[in-house]
Amino acid sequence: MTGIKILDLCSMMSGPWATDILGDQGADVIKVEVPGKGDHVRALPNRSGDMSAMFVNVNRSKRSLTLDLKTPEGVAVFKRLAADADVIVQNFRPGVVERLGISYDDLAPLNSRLIYLSLSGFGEGGPLSGQRVYDSLIQGLTGLTTVQAGSDNERPRLIRTILPDKLTAVVAAQALSAALFARERSGGDGQHIRLSMLEAVLSFLWASDMGAYTFADKPVPIEKGGSFIDLIYQTADGYITIATNSNVEWQNMCRALGHPEWIDDERFTTPTGRLENINERLELIQSVLTDKTSAEWLEALDGHDVPAAPILKRSEVIEHPQVLSTGIVVESEHPFAGRLRQARVAARFLGTVPDAPRGAPKLGEHNREVLADYGFADNEIDQLIATGVLGSEQELIATAQA
Structure with missing residues (x-):
């Protein structure tokens, strides 16, 4: 630019x-x-x-x-x-x-x-x-x-x-x-x-949430909730989120949580079945997770290649190892506002590297x-x-x- x-x-x-x-x-x-x-x-x-x-x-x-x-x-x-x-x-x-x-x-x-x-x-x-x-x-x-x-x-x-x-x-x-x-x-x-x-x-x-309205000649049902709980689970000391879309991810999660018998449960063997029985499925998962800390569960889930992440407070985000290691949050000195902590420019250009962002101006400066x-x-x-x-x-x- x-x-x-x-x-x-x-x-x-x-x-x-x-x-x-x-x-x-x-x-x-x-x-x-x-x-x-x-x-x-x-x-x-x-x-x-x-x-x-x-x-x-x-x-x-x-x-x-x-x-x-x-x-x-x-x-x-x-x-x-x-x-x-x-x-x-x-x-x-x-x-x-x-x-x-x-x-x-x-x-x-x-x-x-x-x-x-x-x-x-x-x-x-x-x-x-x-x-x-x-x-x-x-x-x-x-x-x-x-x-x-x-x-x-x-x-x-x-x-x-x-x-x-x-x-x-x-x-x-x-x-x-x-x-x-x-x-x-x-x-x-x-x-x-x-x-x-x-x-x-x-x-x-329309990319994801208006699917029922995409096909003009199809009747549109009332949008019903998929579950009375979402994908945020309570652990012994906090909260985590787990996402399992494929059969392999579901099976690996069952093993990570110490319940391989869930894999053979006919209600959960297919994506359709897991959706139709979502409340029962999420209740089972939640019933287990309060037994250990977030860190313990995240380690077990990662070991089985299951997508999972901690639920962080905003004050914790800036100290998370992933955020720190990638250098997303940077500090700079503003001539009027003092020391600033901000997110860097999201897109990183390797061929046309822009200068570091300049501080916001005073009125009429x-x-x-x-x-x-x-x-x-x-x-x-x-x-x-x-x-x-x-x-x-x-x-x-x-x-x-x-």
Whole structure:
């Protein structure tokens, strides 16, 4: 992504993390924020050095520019930036960028190679298109809460992480990469990409959880729960999970648990039988596991080549030998927030290794730097600050550092 210029008009999670992913891979991401206010995520709790953990984690490798887009002068500045940008990403509610005069149709005539991604919650049309959107609404509307409950008859449950937001971010980053590749391969123009959280989650669910609705001419039964317990088992000192899909894995698990007689039980000799008798099967497994510790069972299961893992608290994850040995969690020094512990860039490139991620910016930290890079003269920048079109935060940062 080195050399790719991205203007990020997004706030909250989905848009900012999409551009964060590309910034970590080398793109120059300029986060355009409201002067004196910025992204709402900046104000969230769990803070250090007046920076929130969530902002630090989804806005690294970016520069911050505070620009008042509600003024004609601010829009004029943005258009000058857009004329030399590769990508613009925005997650305003449908209709906002059109009212501001910074929609794809407004900017494409200035830059035919521009790739413009519009993110929304429910899409550009339909009865819900103008509604404010948060993750829980998407979980509810897509049926994800029912999937999490395990059955249509059970009380719906939220997944306790903002999966729709995060999933949309990953889909958005992939879509932008595909559009950039298509542009470079063809040598042609950019394009407008539209993506909603609703679409991202339904596509995600259809891969495995909407099987009953795949065959249009087949009747759809009520989704029934497969079991009243899941694949998390209690041991003498904690919890583990065991997964046995094949006959060999099931047989090996029976031996590892010291009950080879289960192998010949007609209820469990086939995958279909194990599914039809799932409650009885899982009850048998659970009845044994409380006899020993998690470590003892994991050693026995691993010795029989049975897939199993401990159930860890978040505080335990960062100390687990597998996480430590692979170097997934890294530490760095942030100039304002101090010592950070974060997950490294997930994809490891051996041919085009990007630089280490840069720390998330303070609000307006790069105002002068960004505009200078785009050809603005010092007196122009001074005038923009004096009129409030460009935020004055950088001057405050410089004063504090002095």
